Amino acid sequence: xxxxxxxxxxxxxxxxxxxxxxxxxxxxxxxxxxxxxxxxxxxxxxxxxxxxxxxxxxxxxxxxxxxxxxxxxxxxxxxxxxxxxxxxxxxxxxxxxxxxxxxxxxxxxxxxxxxxxxxxxxxxxxxxxxxxxxxxxxxxxxxxxxxxxxxxxxxxxxxxxxxxxxxxxxxxxxxxxxxxxxxxxxxxxxxxxxxxxxxxxxxxxxxxxxxxxxxxxxxxxxxxxxxxxxxxxxxxxxxxxxxxxxxxxxxxxxxxxxxxxxxxxxxxxxxxxxxxxxxxxxxxxxxxxxxxxxxxxxxxxxxxxxxxxxxxxxxxxxxxxxxxxxxxxxxxxxxxxxxxxxxxxxxxxxxxxxxxxxxxxxxxxxxxxxxxxxxxxxxxxxxxxxxxxxxxxxxxxxxxxxxxxxxxxxxxxxxxxxxxxxxxxxxxxxxxxxxxxxxxxxxxxxxxxxxxxxxxxxxxxxxxxxxxxxxxxxxxxxxxxxxxxxxxxxxxxxxxxxxxxxxxxxxxxxxxxxxxxxxxxxxxxxxxxxxxxxxxxxxxxxxxxxxxxxxxxxxxxxxxxxxxxxxxxxxxxxxxxxxxxxxxxxxxxxxxxxxxxxxxxxxxxxxxxxxxxxxxxxxxxxxxxxxxxxxxxxxxxxxxx
Numbered sequence: 066x067x068x069x070x071x072x073x074x075x076x077x078x079x080x081x082x083x084x085x086x087x088x089x090x091x092x093x094x095x096x097x098x099x100x101x102x103x104x105x106x107x108x109x110x111x112x113x114x115x116x117x118x119x120x121x122x123x124x125x126x127x128x129x130x131x132x133x134x135x136x137x138x139x140x141x142x143x144x145x146x147x148x149x150x151x152x153x154x155x156x157x158x159x160x161x162x163x164x165x166x167x168x169x170x171x172x173x174x175x176x177x178x179x180x181x182x183x184x185x186x187x188x189x190x191x192x193x194x195x196x197x198x199x200x201x202x203x204x205x206x207x208x209x210x211x212x213x214x215x216x217x218x219x220x221x222x223x224x225x226x227x228x229x230x231x232x233x234x235x236x237x238x239x240x241x242x243x244x245x246x247x248x249x250x251x252x253x254x255x256x257x258x259x260x261x262x263x264x265x266x267x268x269x270x271x272x273x274x275x276x277x278x279x280x281x282x283x284x285x286x287x288x289x290x291x292x293x294x295x296x297x298x299x300x301x302x303x304x305x306x307x308x309x310x311x312x313x314x315x316x317x318x319x320x321x322x323x324x325x326x327x328x329x330x331x332x333x334x335x336x337x338x339x340x341x342x343x344x345x346x347x348x349x350x351x352x353x354x355x356x357x358x359x360x361x362x363x364x365x366x367x368x369x370x371x372x373x374x375x376x377x378x379x380x381x382x383x384x385x386x387x388x389x390x391x392x393x394x395x396x397x398x399x400x401x402x403x404x405x406x407x408x409x410x411x412x413x414x415x416x417x418x419x420x421x422x423x424x425x426x427x428x429x430x431x432x433x434x435x436x437x438x439x440x441x442x443x444x445x446x447x448x449x450x451x452x453x454x455x456x457x458x459x460x461x462x463x464x465x466x467x468x469x470x471x472x473x474x475x476x477x478x479x480x481x482x483x484x485x486x487x488x489x490x491x492x493x494x495x496x497x498x499x500x501x502x503x504x505x506x507x508x509x510x511x512x513x514x515x516x517x518x519x520x521x522x523x524x525x526x527x528x529x530x531x532x533x534x535x536x537x538x539x540x541x542x543x544x545x546x547x548x549x550x551x552x553x554x555x556x557x558x559x560x561x562x563x564x565x566x567x568x569x570x571x572x573x574x575x576x577x578x579x580x581x582x583x584x585x586x587x588x589x590x591x592x593x594x595x596x597x598x599x600x601x602x603x604x605x606x607x608x609x610x611x612x613x614x615x616x617x618x619x620x621x622x623x624x625x626x627x628x629x630x631x632x633x634x635x636x637x638x639x640x641x642x643x644x645x646x647x648x649x650x651x652x653x654x655x656x657x658x659x660x661x662x663x664x665x666x667x668x669x670x671x672x673x674x675x676x677x678x679x680x681x682x683x684x685x686x687x688x689x690x691x692x693x694x695x696x697x698x699x700x701x702x703x704x705x706x
Contacts, residue, residue, distance in 0.1 A: 087372040088343075091340060103263040108260055109159060111258040112417065114406065115150070116151075117149060118188070118189065126185075127148050129144070129146075140153055140174055143211060144250070145214050148207065164414055165497070175189065193253060194303070195251070196292075205245055222245065231307075233293070233299065235294055238293070254300065263335070266334065267330075267334065268433065270399055273384045278446035280423070282469040286406070286511065292531075298450070301448075307324075327382060328341065335386045404417070412512070418499055422481030455470055474506055478506075485499070529688075534562075535562030536558065537557050543561065571655065586639050587639070592622070603619070613675060616671065649673070651675070664689065
């Protein structure tokens with residue numbers, strides 16, 4: 066549902082022309098449905114696999130275009146970030162062994178992509194959010210250089226009128242600003258498509274909305290962003306905010322984000338969704354249009370609805386309606402965009418089997434869901450699943466309140482088995498994939514739980530947070546290619562993420578980011594006590610705007626008291642009298658060996674790490690000892706091998 070041949074519509078006349086074509090497309094689709102032109106005698110499924118590319122240090126590798134040139138296969142395409150790629154699977158008839166066939170197809174496509182990635186020093190990782198992503202990775206230089214992406218980013222920035230501000234809270238809290246849509250590149254998913262007839266679209270779409278919450282609760286795989294522990298599926302709030310064009314206002318006007326669960330049940334037709342979207346969301350992108358859809362229909366031809374497909378690619382419902390063609394026949398699909406990438410191929414197909422089984426068996430079990438469940442409850446369930454995963458509580462049919470695990474194990478898994486059987490799916494496929502869901506839910510070991518448990522187990526070490534996140538990424542990559550589903554994985558170990566050589570190490574992997582700072586006008590006694598309480602010997606000094614203005618070390622404190630031994634103890638002396646102004650700083654990306662060399666040359670016992678004018682970390686002599694120990698350990702291991 067989209068095209069790369071787009072541009073930002075600056076000209077008012079160009080915009081009006083595009084909107085006119087868009088209106089014609091919506092009317093044409095309505096006429097096609099009324100005229101029985103939508104394919105209805107077959108059920109197909111499909112999927113899109115998004116992946117991360119990482120280098121040998123488990124950091125994002127912006128080599129997508131180089132890999133695509135090497136692979137040269139239409140199944141592979143770009144994504145927003147140069148460290149992302151997407152695989153489009155061939156559609157399959159929903160019957161027989163289609164699920165195991167999808168697994169075989171995806172395995173083969175990923176194997177080919179891995180081969181191409183290895184030629185460029187990269188590896189593939191299937192995960193909802195890459196743990197080692199840093200804000201510096203989201204610069205526009207890492208945006209895939211295609212007109213669609215830059216036009217979309219520029220259009221959204223103009224609508225917002227300022228930087229994006231993200232606020233997410235879970236076990237930790239994240240508040241961050243960013244100046245482009247590139248935060249969307251933090252999210253990768255496994256999108257599942259389910260073809261429906263025009264007549265059944267409303268009931269199946271409503272069902273998809275209702276079951277999305279429990280399916281997501283069993284599938285969460287993205288609890289971390291920039292090292293913060295947030296929602297069980299942090300992709301959900303992150304993606305919503307990443308492409309949100311709303312700006313702050315003093316007025317209590319209701320405005321909808323472009324990423325949404327929706328606003329109400331569908332009553333009769335898919336056309337309702339496109340009408341509502343156009344009513345709520347401005348057109349961001351235009352395209353050179355070659356057809357008038359209404360005129361083509363009058364001539365007896367089938368239009369491609371190019372304007373509608375372009376527009377639909379800029380509105381991101383979690384269950385999105387799609388219009389397409391199969392063997393020249395127009396069809397409708399429901400695209401579920403909720404499921405995360407990974408942790409393994411088998412986990413992904415199991416998630417798809419659970420979803421598709423419920424879509425198949427739900428109508429017979431629940432009838433008209435819109436009469437048995439409030440739409441607000443379905444949306445509330447969705448957010449609860451994203452926040453709490455299998456620990457969520459759901460408001461289910463007729464107002465029942467059920468724990469996620471109980472609902473899935475007692476009601477939904479049996480229903481999914483029935484749905485797969487009624488669709489003609491082989492019993493072996495049904496048992497294989499729904500068995501994975503059952504064992505995952507019974508054990509509570511989702512991808513999110515594995516990541517958080519592994520992180521907690523490793524936090525007793527003296528390693529930096531970056532080292533822990535590298536270990537998580539490395540362990541994820543290694544285990545997912547072994548093929549065992551995530552509920553069978555052993556915890557990650559810190560040794561798994563260590564860079565292969567000293568030249569791979571960056572200072573951000575070792576710097577302390579949990580900082581204690583003081584203000585120049587605060588008293589010296591405060592910093593003395595702070596150093597004593599926290600067992601630290603260096604304290605950065607920041608002004609009211611959070612800009613670094615200096616640093617105070619224990620040696621300056623000792624020197625001050627030595628030269629002012631007879632000072633009045635009741636006098637509160639300001640810190641600015643002893644602060645070391647304009648201390649040397651480095652960026653987080655500096656190589657460890659270069660940082661060590663700088664400290665030796667300048668005879669420095671600490672190094673302040675600054676990004677875009679703001680303090681982000683500190684490295685001390687103690688950290689250098691840890692770095693040296695790692696390098697010596699690597700050297701010993703290399704000698705032993």
